[in-house]
Amino acid sequence: MHALHRPILAVALAVAGTALAPALTFARPSPAFGGDMAGRLMEADANHDGLVSRAEFHLWRQSQFLRIDRNGDGFLSREDVPALLSGRVGPRLDALVEAFDTDGDHRVSRAEFVEGPTPGFDLADANHDGLVSKAEASAVRDAARARARG
Numbered sequence: 001m002h003a004l005h006r007p008i009l010a011v012a013l014a015v016a017g018t019a020l021a022p023a024l025t026f027a028r029p030s031p032a033f034g035g036d037m038a039g040r041l042m043e044a045d046a047n048h049d050g051l052v053s054r055a056e057f058h059l060w061r062q063s064q065f066l067r068i069d070r071n072g073d074g075f076l077s078r079e080d081v082p083a084l085l086s087g088r089v090g091p092r093l094d095a096l097v098e099a100f101d102t103d104g105d106h107r108v109s110r111a112e113f114v115e116g117p118t119p120g121f122d123l124a125d126a127n128h129d130g131l132v133s134k135a136e137a138s139a140v141r142d143a144a145r146a147r148a149r150g
């Protein structure tokens with residue numbers, strides 16, 4: 001960890017952290033994150049047919065996993081949060097571990113994450129056909145924005 005004290009690296013980590021935070025927001029299964037998630041859900045549409053299938057969603061989760069697993073050990077844990085960001089990002093990661101850690105080892109394996117709860121997808125898939133359309137994603141986003149406005 002001594003390398004982290006070098007200022008340039010610290011800045012690089014701060015920038016990386018801004019990418020890490022939304023990834024964690026997405027992963028966190030809380031009703032409040034619905035809008036945030038829906039805005040980015042269409043990123044999972046790998047074949048660009050305007051629909052996100054569960055298979056596409058799971059594939060997308062794999063790329064999210066690689067983003068969050070910053071130390072590349074194959075598990076999501078506090079060790080992936082730079083000390084610099086532990087105050088802001090740490091609690092989100094704790095929430096993620098709480099929601100996704102099915103075997104109770106206090107870290108989240110790739111399988112636990114990829115196959116874990118999908119509250120955002122479920123919320124967006126209003127007609128329960130296993131596909132999220134652009135319209136469904138927009139509807140969730142708009143509803144969340146309306147809630148945010150009060």
Ligand SMILES: [Ca+2]
Nearest residue numbers: 045047049051
């Ligand atoms: Ca698709």
Ligand SMILES: [Ca+2]
Nearest residue numbers: 069073075076
């Ligand atoms: Ca890790």
Ligand SMILES: [Ca+2]
Nearest residue numbers: 101105107108
């Ligand atoms: Ca685990």
